[in-house]
Amino acid sequence: xIAEAKTLVVKVGSSLVxxxxxxLDAAAxxxxxxxVAELSRLGRRVVLVSSxxxxxxxxxxxxxxxxxxxxxxxAAAAVGQMGLVQxxxxxxxxxGLHTAQVLLTHADMADRQRYLNARSALRTLLHxxxxxxxxxxxxxxxxxxxxxxxxxLGALVTNLVEADALIILTDQAGLYDxxxxxxxxxxxxxxxxxxxxxxxxxxxxxxxxxxxxxxxTKVLAAKRAARSGAHxxxxxxxxxxxxxxxxKGERIxxxxxxxxxPLAARKQWxxxxxxxxxxxxxxxxxxxxxxxxGKSLLPxxxxxxxxxxxxxxxxxxxxxxGREVARGLVNYSAEETxxxxxxxxxxxxxxxxxxxxxxxxxxxxxxxx
Numbered sequence: 508x509i510a511e512a513k514t515l516v517v518k519v520g521s522s523l524v525x526x527x528x529x530x531l532d533a534a535a536x537x538x539x540x541x542x543v544a545e546l547s548r549l550g551r552r553v554v555l556v557s558s559x560x561x562x563x564x565x566x567x568x569x570x571x572x573x574x575x576x577x578x579x580x581x582a583a584a585a586v587g588q589m590g591l592v593q594x595x596x597x598x599x600x601x602x603g604l605h606t607a608q609v610l611l612t613h614a615d616m617a618d619r620q621r622y623l624n625a626r627s628a629l630r631t632l633l634h635x636x637x638x639x640x641x642x643x644x645x646x647x648x649x650x651x652x653x654x655x656x657x658x659x660l661g662a663l664v665t666n667l668v669e670a671d672a673l674i675i676l677t678d679q680a681g682l683y684d685x686x687x688x689x690x691x692x693x694x695x696x697x698x699x700x701x702x703x704x705x706x707x708x709x710x711x712x713x714x715x716x717x718x719x720x721x722x723x724t725k726v727l728a729a730k731r732a733a734r735s736g737a738h739x740x741x742x743x744x745x746x747x748x749x750x751x752x753x754x755k756g757e758r759i760x761x762x763x764x765x766x767x768x769p770l771a772a773r774k775q776w777x778x779x780x781x782x783x784x785x786x787x788x789x790x791x792x793x794x795x796x797x798x799x800x801g802k803s804l805l806p807x808x809x810x811x812x813x814x815x816x817x818x819x820x821x822x823x824x825x826x827x828x829g830r831e832v833a834r835g836l837v838n839y840s841a842e843e844t845x846x847x848x849x850x851x852x853x854x855x856x857x858x859x860x861x862x863x864x865x866x867x868x869x870x871x872x873x874x875x876x
Contacts, residue, residue: 508738508764510756512671514552514633516737517543518661518728521558522678523744524591530566531559531594540598542750543638547604551754552633554668556641556661557595563587588642595640605637610644613781616663617821622776629668658724659781662731662739666775673732674753675725676744681761682722684709701733701763729763734778736769738762774874777821777834785814785822785841786831787848787867794826797833798875803866804835806855809848816841824868835873838864 509515519539526532543553561580564587565573574580592608599606609629615621632639643660658675665673685693699706706729710722722741729739742749742760753759770778789797793808804824816822817840824833839847839859844867847855852865 508762509672509674509740509753512551512738512754514554514668514670515546515672515674515754516554516556516661516665516668516670517674517750518556518657518676519558519744520657520675520677521562523676524557524559525562525566531563531590533594533598536594537598537601539750540595540602540604542748544599544602544604545751546754547636547638549751549754554629554633554639554641554664554670555595556657556664557591558642558657560584560587560591560642563590591642592640599638605635607632607637607639609639609641611641611660611664612644616667616776616779617782619776622667626667629664633668656724658728659731662728663779665732665737666735666779669735669769669772670737673728673737673739674750675728675739675741676749677722677725677741678743678745679722679741680743681741681759682706682710682726682763696761697758698762698764700766701729701739702767706763726763731779733763733765733767734770735775736765736767738764770874777836777872777874778876780821780834783814783823783834784816784820785812785837787812787822787824787837787844788829789824789826789832791827794832797824797870797873801870803870804833804868804873805852805865806839806844806847806867807849807851809844809867812841812845812848814841818843818863822868824873831876833868833873833875835868837868838866 524532524536543555546553561583564583567586568583596606611625615625629639641664661673661675680695682696683693684696687693706726707723710726725741732739740753740760740762746759749759787809788811789808790810793804796802797804816837818838819836821834822837823831825831843859846858850858856862
C-alpha cells in the first residue's frame with residue numbers, strides 16, 4: 508500500500524532529531540534529508556512534519572527540564588525554530604532541494620478560508636518540488652488553540668493535502684499489543700484497520716518525558732488520517748533507510764489501513780476541527796436519523812445545548828450517552844437553539860420571529876464520526 512503512495516506525509520519525533528534532548532542531531536537530520544531526497548528521485552512528493560523546536564530551544568537556553576509556563580514554552584520554540592530550520596535547509600540544499608518552513612495552528616485549520624489557503628500553498632510547494640517542513644507555531648499558540656502534538660498535526664496535514672499515506676517515525680518498532688517496556692512478551696501488531704477501538708486500548712499510556720505524544724496519539728492520528736483515505740505506518744526511525752524501504756514495498760513496523768471511503772474535502776474540514784464552540788445532545792431518534800438515514804438535524808431532536816456558539820460555527824452532536832456522533836455548521840446561535848430545541852421546525856418563526864432554515868444543521872454541512 509505504501510509502495511503505491513505518491514504523496515507522503517512523514518512525521519519525525521523529537522527523540523529522533525534531538526539526540527534524546529541533547530540538542531539537534533545534525534547527522535540524523537542529514538540522514539532524513541538523504542532519504543527524502545531519494546524519495547523525490549523516485550517520483551514521490553513528501554511533506555515533512557518535524558518535532559524538535561522546543562527541545563532545541565531548551566538546549567540552546569541551557570534548560571534541562573521542559574517548562575510548563577506557556578510564555579517559556581513559546582520562548583523556547585522561538586529560539587529552537589531557528590536551529591531546526593537552519594539544519595534542515597542546509598541538509599536538503601546538499602541534495603539540490605529547496606525547503607519551505609510552514610508553521611500552523613488550530614486557527615489555521617478551523618477557519619475555512621485559512622484552511623484553503625494553507626492547502627493551496629502546500630500543494631503548490633509540492634508541485635514545485637519543494638519539501639515543506641511543518642511544525643506547530645508554538646511561538647504564538649495557546650492551550651485554547653493548540654493542536655496538541657505533532658502526530659495530530661501530521662494527520663491534519665495528511666488530510667489537508669490529501670496525501671496517500673502518513674508515516675509516523677518514533678523510537679519504538681511500532682504498535683505492540685502491550686507495552687514492550689513492561690511486558691517482554693509483547694507482540695508487534697503488523698497490520699490492523701485504522702480506527703479499530705482495540706488499538707486505542709493497546710496504545711494507552713504516555714511517551715517519554717521529552718516528547719508530548721505517546722503511542723495513543725499515533726493510533727488516533729491514523730484514525731484521523733484514514734478519513735481522507737490515507738494509510739498510516741508507525742515505525743522505528745532508527746531503522747536504516749526506513750523511508751526508502753517502505754516506499755519500495757518493504758513491510759516495517761505497524762501498518763494501519765484505511766478502509767473507509769475518503770470524505771469530501773468540505774466534510775473533511777469539519778471532521779478536523781479539534782476545538783468545538785458547543786455541543787448538542789440528541790435523543791435516540793435524532794441519532795438514528797443522522798447515522799442510519801442520512802438526514803439533517805432538526806431542532807426537535809435536540810434535548811440539551813452547551814457552549815456559547817454563533818450561527819455558522821462548528822458544533823459537536825452527542826448521543827444520549829455523551830459520545831460524539833457527528834459535527835457540523837449550525838444554522839442558529841446557542842441562545843436561539845435553546846429556545847427552539849424540542850420544538851417542530853414549523854414553530855421556529857413563531858418562537859424567534861423569523862426562520863432562516865428549517866434544519867438546525869443541514870446534512871450537507873454535517874459529517875458523521
